Amino acid sequence: MTSLALPPIVAYPEEIATSPASLSYDSAQLIRFYEAMRLARTFEEKLAALYRQGKMLGAVYLGIGQEAVSVGSISHLQKGDLFSTVSRNLSAWFYKGVKPEHVLARWMGKNQPPSNGRELGLFLADLDEVGIAPFHNGSMASWIPSGAGFALSFKLRTKPNIYLAFTGDGATSPGDFYEGLNFASIHKLPLVIIAEMNHYAYSTPVQKQMPVENIADRAPAFNIYSEIAYGNDLFSVIAAAGRGIAHARSGGGPALIEFKTFRRRGHGEHDDGSYVPKEFREFWERRDPIDMYRRWLLGRAGLDPARLERVDREAADRVEAAVDYAESVPFPDPASVSERLFAPSSSDPDPNIQEAVFEPLQQIAIPALTSSRNTDREGGHF
Numbered sequence: 001m002t003s004l005a006l007p008p009i010v011a012y013p014e015e016i017a018t019s020p021a022s023l024s025y026d027s028a029q030l031i032r033f034y035e036a037m038r039l040a041r042t043f044e045e046k047l048a049a050l051y052r053q054g055k056m057l058g059a060v061y062l063g064i065g066q067e068a069v070s071v072g073s074i075s076h077l078q079k080g081d082l083f084s085t086v087s088r089n090l091s092a093w094f095y096k097g098v099k100p101e102h103v104l105a106r107w108m109g110k111n112q113p114p115s116n117g118r119e120l121g122l123f124l125a126d127l128d129e130v131g132i133a134p135f136h137n138g139s140m141a142s143w144i145p146s147g148a149g150f151a152l153s154f155k156l157r158t159k160p161n162i163y164l165a166f167t168g169d170g171a172t173s174p175g176d177f178y179e180g181l182n183f184a185s186i187h188k189l190p191l192v193i194i195a196e197m198n199h200y201a202y203s204t205p206v207q208k209q210m211p212v213e214n215i216a217d218r219a220p221a222f223n224i225y226s227e228i229a230y231g232n233d234l235f236s237v238i239a240a241a242g243r244g245i246a247h248a249r250s251g252g253g254p255a256l257i258e259f260k261t262f263r264r265r266g267h268g269e270h271d272d273g274s275y276v277p278k279e280f281r282e283f284w285e286r287r288d289p290i291d292m293y294r295r296w297l298l299g300r301a302g303l304d305p306a307r308l309e310r311v312d313r314e315a316a317d318r319v320e321a322a323v324d325y326a327e328s329v330p331f332p333d334p335a336s337v338s339e340r341l342f343a344p345s346s347s348d349p350d351p352n353i354q355e356a357v358f359e360p361l362q363q364i365a366i367p368a369l370t371s372s373r374n375t376d377r378e379g380g381h382f
Contacts, residue, residue: 007199007206007280008213010260014286016296018235030301032095033075033234035311037067037290040091042315043100046323047107051269055327057109058120063088065232065264066196068289071095072237073164073194073257076245082133082150083164084143087121088196088263092166096130100318101325110329117332118340133163141171144180144193151189151254162190162248170201172215181254185222188253192244195258196231202267203275216258224254231259232289264288 044062051060063070070085070092077083077096085092093103105112107121114126125134135146147165154161171177172195184191195215199206212218219226225247229240237259244255262284266273273281297303 009280009283012230012232012260012287014292016233016235016292016300018233018296018300020301023235027301027303030297030303031307031311033071034290034293034297034308035315036071036091036095037293038311039094039100039315039318040067040070041290042312042319043090043094043103043322046319047104048265048269050323056107056121058122060107060121060269061087061267062265062269063090063263065284065288066198066261067091068234068237068293069194069196069231069259069261070166072234073166073241075238076242077131077164078161080131080159080161081164082127082131082147082161083166084133084135084147085124085166086143086168087124088168089166093124093130093132096132098126098130099322101322104322104326105329108326108329109331110326111332112326112329116336139174139176141167141174141176141180143167144177144191145183146180147191147193148180148184148189148254151184151191152187154190155187160249162192162245164192164194164245166194166196168201169195169197169199169206169215170204170209172218173201173209178221181222181224181256184254185224188251190248190251191254192241192248193254193256194241194244195256196263197258197260198263199260199280200263200267200276202271214258216256219256222254222256224256225252226256226258228258228260231261232284232287232292234289234293261289262287 041064044064047056047060048062050056066088070089074083074092074095083092090103094100102112103124106115106117106119106124109117109120111117114128115123119125123134124132126132127134133143133146133150135143143165144167147163151163153159154163167177180191181193183189197206197215201209206213214228216226216228225244227240227244230236240257240259244257247253247255262281264281264285294308297308298305
């Protein structure tokens with residue numbers, strides 16, 4: 001595949017310059033940041049391997065190289081706040097305490113609560129236990145108007161909470177993005193958009209998908225707070241996300257925070273990313289957020305290397321245990337396929353006396369587009 005034009009390169013630093021003395025974090029909190037990012041990276045590398053072994057259901061979409069954006073942003077959330085991720089923000093999940101074995105079992109379509117095999121990797125949500133809100137992923141950027149709805153509920157009930165929605169640069173072009181932000185701006189809702197500028201929407205570079213240079217350049221159309229920051233520097237993320245969240249939480253209305261970063265894998269594991277120019281890829285690989293943070297911890301923060309090595313080993317052990325667990329969990333009972341499709345009703349039949357009837361499928365409803373075996377059909381769309 002021919003390489004497309006090189007996206008713009010800004011001279012972002014390869015090292016984190018923040019002084020430990022300027023931070024209020026103790027060593028335990030600094031390690032917690034690292035644990036979440038390292039666990040997500042190790043988990044996703046295993047996820048890619050399992051995909052190639054044919055053990056995953058559906059496609060696999062990874063966020064390798066963007067872990068600092070997720071962890072730094074999510075670290076500001078308080079009790080009662082909600083957020084939405086797509087599949088690329090697993091480090092936010094792990095920072096919130098979600099167990100990797102439960103995530104992997106759900107990704108494999110196993111009978112794992114709360115979805116019991118009905119979501120796979122793109123629809124991960126856990127509203128009750130973690131505060132991760134569900135949304136309709138079939139429409140790109142649907143999490144923006146959905147998030148505005150949750151934010152409206154906070155305002156109507158005078159709750160001091162915010163809704164945080166992660167999104168990629170490609171999902172800032174569909175209509176849902178504009179409708180959601182427009183509604184949130186009109187009503188000054190506590191909605192915060194964390195936009196990960198990956199520089200590619202699938203294989204399309206940013207200069208071919210947007211008429212502006214930055215996602216944040218779209219904010220003036222909504223008259224909302226916006227900011228652009230470096231997404232591979234954990235402390236730059238924490239600072240910028242914190243300002244946007246504080247703005248929304250104080251009643252100032254929505255905020256759009258754009259983080260410049262780069263996803264080191266293709267759009268999905270079915271995509272080799274060969275359209276990314278070598279120079280651009282190497283630029284961002286030298287600025288890997290986990291490598292940068294690890295060097296900062298060992299250098300400027302003076303942490304013991306053995307402590308980080310222990311975190312690395314524990315992450316690897318937890319991921320291997322997650323694989324064993326996920327493979328041991330059964331698939332959902334086929335008889336439950338229609339459960340939870342409709343809200344309970346007083347006219348529902350009594351499940352204690354209802355008889356399950358399964359009729360064999362005599363003829364496929366939609367024949368395969370390339371099928372050569374349907375010789376009894378002539379003409380038609382198929």
